[in-house]
Amino acid sequence: MRTRRFVLPTLFIVALSATGCKSTSQSPTSAKPADIDSARLINADREPANWMTHGRSYDEQRFSPLTQITYKNVSQLGLAWFYDLDTHRGQESTPLVIDGVMYFTTAWSKVFALNAATGALLWSYDPKVSPEWAVNACCDVVNRGVAAWNGKLFLGTLDGRLVALEAVTGKPAWETLTIDRNSRYTITGAPRVVKGKVIIGNGGAEMGVRGYVSAYDAETSKMVWRFYTVPGDPSKPFESPILEKAAKTWTGEWWKYGGGGTVWDSIVYDPELDLLYIGVGNGGPWNQRFRSPQGGDNLFVSSIVALKPDTGEYVWHYQETPGEMWDFTATQTIIIANLNIDGRARKVLLHAPKNGFFYVIDRATGALISAKPYTYINWASGVDMKTGRPIETPIARYPDADPAPVVPGPLGAHSWQPMSYSPLTGLVYIPVNDVGFKYKSPEHFAEKHLAPNYGIDLVAAGMPQDPKIKQAILNTVKGKLVAWDPVQQKQAWAVERLGPWNGGTLPTGGGLVFEGTAGGNFEAYRDDNGEKLWSFAAQTGVMAGPVTYTANGEQYVAVVVGWGGVFPLVAGEVSFKSGRVRNVSRVLAFKIAGKATLPALPEVEEPRLNPPPSTASTATIRQGEQLFQRYCSTCHGDVAVSGGITPDLRYSSTLNNDQWFYIVLGRMLKSNGMVSFAKELSRPDAAAIREYVIFRANQTFEQQRATNK
Numbered sequence: 001m002r003t004r005r006f007v008l009p010t011l012f013i014v015a016l017s018a019t020g021c022k023s024t025s026q027s028p029t030s031a032k033p034a035d036i037d038s039a040r041l042i043n044a045d046r047e048p049a050n051w052m053t054h055g056r057s058y059d060e061q062r063f064s065p066l067t068q069i070t071y072k073n074v075s076q077l078g079l080a081w082f083y084d085l086d087t088h089r090g091q092e093s094t095p096l097v098i099d100g101v102m103y104f105t106t107a108w109s110k111v112f113a114l115n116a117a118t119g120a121l122l123w124s125y126d127p128k129v130s131p132e133w134a135v136n137a138c139c140d141v142v143n144r145g146v147a148a149w150n151g152k153l154f155l156g157t158l159d160g161r162l163v164a165l166e167a168v169t170g171k172p173a174w175e176t177l178t179i180d181r182n183s184r185y186t187i188t189g190a191p192r193v194v195k196g197k198v199i200i201g202n203g204g205a206e207m208g209v210r211g212y213v214s215a216y217d218a219e220t221s222k223m224v225w226r227f228y229t230v231p232g233d234p235s236k237p238f239e240s241p242i243l244e245k246a247a248k249t250w251t252g253e254w255w256k257y258g259g260g261g262t263v264w265d266s267i268v269y270d271p272e273l274d275l276l277y278i279g280v281g282n283g284g285p286w287n288q289r290f291r292s293p294q295g296g297d298n299l300f301v302s303s304i305v306a307l308k309p310d311t312g313e314y315v316w317h318y319q320e321t322p323g324e325m326w327d328f329t330a331t332q333t334i335i336i337a338n339l340n341i342d343g344r345a346r347k348v349l350l351h352a353p354k355n356g357f358f359y360v361i362d363r364a365t366g367a368l369i370s371a372k373p374y375t376y377i378n379w380a381s382g383v384d385m386k387t388g389r390p391i392e393t394p395i396a397r398y399p400d401a402d403p404a405p406v407v408p409g410p411l412g413a414h415s416w417q418p419m420s421y422s423p424l425t426g427l428v429y430i431p432v433n434d435v436g437f438k439y440k441s442p443e444h445f446a447e448k449h450l451a452p453n454y455g456i457d458l459v460a461a462g463m464p465q466d467p468k469i470k471q472a473i474l475n476t477v478k479g480k481l482v483a484w485d486p487v488q489q490k491q492a493w494a495v496e497r498l499g500p501w502n503g504g505t506l507p508t509g510g511g512l513v514f515e516g517t518a519g520g521n522f523e524a525y526r527d528d529n530g531e532k533l534w535s536f537a538a539q540t541g542v543m544a545g546p547v548t549y550t551a552n553g554e555q556y557v558a559v560v561v562g563w564g565g566v567f568p569l570v571a572g573e574v575s576f577k578s579g580r581v582r583n584v585s586r587v588l589a590f591k592i593a594g595k596a597t598l599p600a601l602p603e604v605e606e607p608r609l610n611p612p613p614s615t616a617s618t619a620t621i622r623q624g625e626q627l628f629q630r631y632c633s634t635c636h637g638d639v640a641v642s643g644g645i646t647p648d649l650r651y652s653s654t655l656n657n658d659q660w661f662y663i664v665l666g667r668m669l670k671s672n673g674m675v676s677f678a679k680e681l682s683r684p685d686a687a688a689i690r691e692y693v694i695f696r697a698n699q700t701f702e703q704q705r706a707t708n709k
């Protein structure tokens with residue numbers, strides 16, 4: 001059995017000069033950083049001091065057996081250290097902690113190594129992603145973490161590279177491009193390493209791409225295999241026999257649209273069955289009428305697929321949302337567990353994807369064991385246990401010209417924020433979103449190169465400005481922390497939140513569950529009843545998955561904080577439901593009797609609206625609204641209400657001067673990630689968008705005046 005090793009950073013140099021050191025060595029002086037192999041990952045529970053892979057252990061339960069911090073002493077938990085980050089977009093990373101060193105990523109795919117006991121910087125690495133690649137990201141320039149193997153760390157960059165870094169220095173060992181740069185792929189997920197192969201997928205299902213997952217040799221960077229999740233052009237040879245079968249579930253000319261099915265987050269290895277489970281994303285474009293006009297299940301979108309990790313060969317699949325058309329990805333946290341169900345020991349996967357059903361799946365065969373909604377949904381009334389298919393309601397496929405809101409919407413009842421499972425309580429801790437969406441089909445599909453291709457009428461989906469209607473919609477938007485019993489398929493307890501987009505969860509052996517909130521706190525609850533025990537004002541929204549580890553014999557709980565991601569970028573007014581939080585990007589680490597304090601936030605002056613008068617014709621404003629929703633809302637917010645991560649254009653100083661055109665059609669702010677839209681928009685188009693923003697600024701000004709009266 002391995003003992004815990006506490007490696008001081010200064011010893012790394014010694015470690016480098018030591019030759020022939022084995023990963024099994026227990027002497028700190030001969031250990032090299034990130035010295036991870038299969039044995040260590042498979043036996044992660046023997047090393048609770050460490051957090052060696054994305055979900056802590058290969059089962060990705062994110063449960064830590066550490067017991068120094070408990071429900072009895074958590075009230076004494078205090079800040080041990082913090083580390084300020086240099087990026088101010090969403091922070092979604094789960095750190096790794098290996099032998100006293102913390103490795104994590106930030107927005108723009110940067111990597112940092114810190115002393116896990118003190119927060120002191122050891123090194124950092126910037127892959128220098130071109131800011132202009134940001135336009136290809138549906139959901140902010142985020143990154144969810146690195147993988148470690150044999151002295152190296154592996155990073156997927158937003159612009160599609162897989163980079164191997166020497167863990168001791170942060171210097172690149174190799175780099176390989178995993179995408180075709182002519183297509184709008186992005187990588188935001190954490191790689192996983194299985195038997196010396198680095199597994200990585202990508203995102204882009206809104207951008208006209210075809211999904212796949214690839215395996216690369218960790219030492220040589222050579223690609224070992226690639227599995228496409230949707231079939232390509234059937235006039236060309238299929239890459240694998242299973243794709244020929246899958247093609248029969250598609251209609252029309254789907255390959256021209258890419259088809260989607262991107263593997264952008266959950267990739268889980270099962271050493272017991274030697275299977276790799278991948279969560280497959282939504283169809284692209286969302287609207288199936290355009291993607292596959294005569295319907296069909298469209299395999300393997302919105303499915304869990306099991307592959308052989310050595311070859312990428314297909315083994316089984318379970319499709320959660322056949323003929324997906326709501327952005328219902330199946331990429332959310334996949335957890336491996338062994339449960340006793342109806343008196344039988346079952347090897348299962350636990351899954352709470354965007355579509356709102358909690359699935360328990362036999363992981364040897366892919367057979368459905370049970371499925372129940374884990375929150376309010378209205379797109380389906382249940383899952384037919386004979387067929388494993390959802391029973392859709394009449395509104396689900398948005399057939400109407402004036403559609404009713406479908407719940408959940410594209411945010412998902414659960415998104416990327418990691419859920420977790422405690423074998424002590426037998427409960428799954430899910431950060432739940434309750435947000436619907438008004439899906440409406442436009443008459444035609446218009447392909448866009450610098451905007452997402454949803455195939456959805458975004459004007460119809462926009463927030464209405466009638467105060468009563470707006471308030472009624474805002475009242476339906478909520479969030480909660482749900483403790484779910486996967487055997488009984490029912491809620492054990494829940495903590496209501498003001499709004500959605502709260503953080504990933506961490507249960508521990510101390511009887512605690514940690515979660516950050518969209519309102520700016522980091523909190524601890526009793527794992528068995530949801531009693532709130534501790535809260536820390538984090539000065540910013542907390543979304544990422546927390547971790548716990550020990551350093552110098554003391555237990556720490558750490559989390560990367562910083563508000564952002566798709567919700568505040570695109571959701572407009574809805575994104576303020578938990579309050580207006582700032583983005584203050586940091587790592588926070590806590591321990592019992594920690595005494596550090598955060599510096600007070602500098603005051604910011606509330607910006608004041610000062611728009612020029614709105615004089616444009618209704619037709620021009622309408623045209624500007626169409627274009628704004630199509631091209632601008634993905635980053636600047638629904639109906640020109642920014643969630644605070646990117647500039648709110650209603651307050652722009654360029655509403656009455658030509659700088660507007662230099663920014664929209666030139667490349668004046670390219671270093672901020674604002675590309676030129678000159679190829680997609682004419683000058684009159686850009687002028688119409690500005691007239692719409694001026695109209696919205698005046699509308700907001702009048703509403704504020706009415707409220708203040």
Ligand code: CA
Nearest residue numbers: 205282327329
């Ligand atoms: Ca998506």
